[in-house]
Amino acid sequence: MKQAVSLYLGIDGGGTGCRAAIWRDGVVGQGAAGPANLTSDFEGGMANLRSAITAAAQSAGLGAAELEQAIGHAGLAGVQTDDMARKVAGQLPGRCCVTEDRDIAIAGALGAEGDGAVLAIGTGSFVGLRRGGTIRAVGGWGLQLSDQASGGWLGRAALAATLEAVDGMRDRTALSEALLARMGGTPQEIVGYAASARPADYGALAPVLVQALEAGDPLARDLFARGAGWLDRALAALGHRLEEPICLTGGLGPRYRALLDRPDRRFVAPLGTPLDGALILARAAGGRA
Amino acid sequence: MKQAVSLYLGIDGGGTGCRAAIWRDGVVGQGAAGPANLTSDFEGGMANLRSAITAAAQSAGLGAAELEQAIGHAGLAGVQTDDMARKVAGQLPGRCCVTEDRDIAIAGALGAEGDGAVLAIGTGSFVGLRRGGTIRAVGGWGLQLSDQASGGWLGRAALAATLEAVDGMRDRTALSEALLARMGGTPQEIVGYAASARPADYGALAPVLVQALEAGDPLARDLFARGAGWLDRALAALGHRLEEPICLTGGLGPRYRALLDRPDRRFVAPLGTPLDGALILARAAGGRA
Structure with missing residues (x-):
């Protein structure tokens, strides 16, 4: 059985599109979908996030059960309150930390530190x-x-x-x-x-x-x-x-x-993209910065 | 039988409310209702305009048939095209000229000339x-x-x-x-x-x-x-x-x-209000400036 902490999910959601990536000793899958600004359109944004994650999981050859083992970080435009962050996290697979999109942009641009x-x-x-x-x-x-x-x-x-x-x-x-x-x-x-x-x-x-x-x-x-x-x-x-x-x-x-x-x-x-930043933060949360 | 041209209808429609007044040798009736910005809400605005006109007619003791004899001028926020002006005019009683609200504001503030x-x-x-x-x-x-x-x-x-x-x-x-x-x-x-x-x-x-x-x-x-x-x-x-x-x-x-x-x-x-200006323009259209 694989160690659960070896799988990481990064998500970058913005007003023009959203992206997801899966990491297991390197990026093994990616997916993209439409806009995910959750303040302007919560349901539509969540649907796009799920599409991007599903596409990333499929390209990595992962099933839903495996995805539930992932540690994730999602940086999403329009997540302005802790309540909304918790609500979104509850609807995402695995153990996913949700923040607004500033954190992943900075981690992506400047790296882990x-x-x-x-x-x-x-x-x-x-x-x-x-x-x-x-x-x-x-x-x-x-x-x-x-x-x-x-x-x-x-x-x-x-x-x-x-x-x-x-x-x-x-x-x-x-x-x-x-x-x-x-x-x-x-x-x-x-x-x-x-x-x-x-x-x-x-x-x-x-x-x-x-x-x-x-x-x-x-x-x-x-x-x-x-x-x-x-x-x-x-x-x-x-x-x-x-x-x-x-x-x-x-x-x-x-x-x-x-x-x-x-x-x-x-x-x-910039060293990388906001999506790279999301993976950096997910891996840091999993103890593998 | 009364002369048809003796009856005038003035209408002032804006983003916070609309007003109507009826003139027959002086103001004989007035009415008011909610917002009438026809760009932001056409149907709601038209309903408010009709409410204000009906209230003005009732306070003047006028029936719908009499109101159809009126010469009117409506100055309305959000009427930006000739097409919209014609569409609105077709839904107002009498022979009503529809313009955006600048004209009535100026006629009201500065008078007829x-x-x-x-x-x-x-x-x-x-x-x-x-x-x-x-x-x-x-x-x-x-x-x-x-x-x-x-x-x-x-x-x-x-x-x-x-x-x-x-x-x-x-x-x-x-x-x-x-x-x-x-x-x-x-x-x-x-x-x-x-x-x-x-x-x-x-x-x-x-x-x-x-x-x-x-x-x-x-x-x-x-x-x-x-x-x-x-x-x-x-x-x-x-x-x-x-x-x-x-x-x-x-x-x-x-x-x-x-x-x-x-x-x-x-x-x-200002000499008067935009509603006064609407009546000035209605009377000018009827040959009684």
């Missing part, structure tokens, strides 16, 4: 600092009130600026014209889009902004500069020290590098 | 300028992407700032503490509130901000100053001239007076 800052900037965003094993973080409260600098935030701000351009309150630029055309050509269509847009919908506009930034579009530069200003304030609020490396992750993180560059700031590439 | 700017700042907001009978306006595209300086915008910005205060990214103030306590005491409860908050929910926080502004709270001053900055930019974009009077309307309009004061700017009190 070591001080440093992680600026995770995808559809959503947060800034975290690990020092002496303790993590503190700011932002990441969701697009309605937070997630500054993220793809959702950039996309929404760009549409708001496009309405101001249509109103004659700011210059029209190639970016505002491109967004207006993409929405159908009228401000009413922009408003209609926004009426039902979720963070991922706004975030889907981010590639247009990145392209405009690279082309030197003044609106794109203004929006990324505002995002970078918030990231700088976040680092300052966390008391980031120059000797602590800064890791830019997520689809948009690297785009902020040039805007955050300062003498003596040290940038490092 | 005369140049001037209207800064309408309630749950939502817009800035309009009437010159030589022509109206141009900016803003007012809804809280998702616009409505700067409004009650909804202030409330949402104050909650976002409160999360930053909790995160240590800005100073805690009496206002941020009051909002945190009101939401339940934790950032998670603020996020939960925002998950389902509509503009009117955010706007319901405005009285707390006004009180804080009067007490000199730095966060409240910062937020109102940002709103005032946008209003100044809006006036500039519309080409407002100093000789044109400025009228601050809506529940929050007068709160911005001190922040907008400049030498030679002339502020005037």
